[in-house]
Amino acid sequence: MSDLSDLASASRVATRLFRLMESLRSRHGLDLDEIIIFFAVGRLTFDPGQAMMTIRPTNIASLSDFMGIPRETLRRKLLRLEERELVQRASAGFTIRDMALWRRLGELAGEQKSESD
Numbered sequence: 001m002s003d004l005s006d007l008a009s010a011s012r013v014a015t016r017l018f019r020l021m022e023s024l025r026s027r028h029g030l031d032l033d034e035i036i037i038f039f040a041v042g043r044l045t046f047d048p049g050q051a052m053m054t055i056r057p058t059n060i061a062s063l064s065d066f067m068g069i070p071r072e073t074l075r076r077k078l079l080r081l082e083e084r085e086l087v088q089r090a091s092a093g094f095t096i097r098d099m100a101l102w103r104r105l106g107e108l109a110g111e112q113k114s115e116s117d
Contacts, residue, residue: 020105028084033069037077040067041087042102045095059093 024035044058044066060078064071078094081087088097096102 028086030081030084030086033073034077034081037063037067037069037074038081038086038096038102039105041078041081041094042096042106055095057090057093057095062093 021032021035024030024038025032030038040063041058044062045055060071060074063069063074063078067074078087082089082094082097086096086098086101087094
């Protein structure tokens with residue numbers, strides 16, 4: 001019975017994740033790669049490994065290493081994210097522009113994690 005319960009829980013998480021991705025796609029006109037890059041920029045921008053949370057711009061080379069996506073593809077996708085005002089260019093790379101949106105997405109991911117535990 002535990003297997004069925006685990007499958008039902010995984011199904012609920014998948015449904016919420018799909019709705020979240022669909023919302024980003026329709027609201028901001030993003031494709032799946034751009035959504036993933038948006039998450040990755042935030043992950044590399046907000047460094048929780050310090051005693052205090054630090055915000056550090058991430059560059060295309062770091063993103064490429066982290067994601068395994070060619071630099072030219074990342075450059076094009078980041079320009080689209082910048083046009084949609086989700087990321088912004090900084091002197092040393094890119095940062096999340098809409099921190100409130102990124103925070104809400106993180107909170108939703110946290111809710112999904114607790115549902116599946």
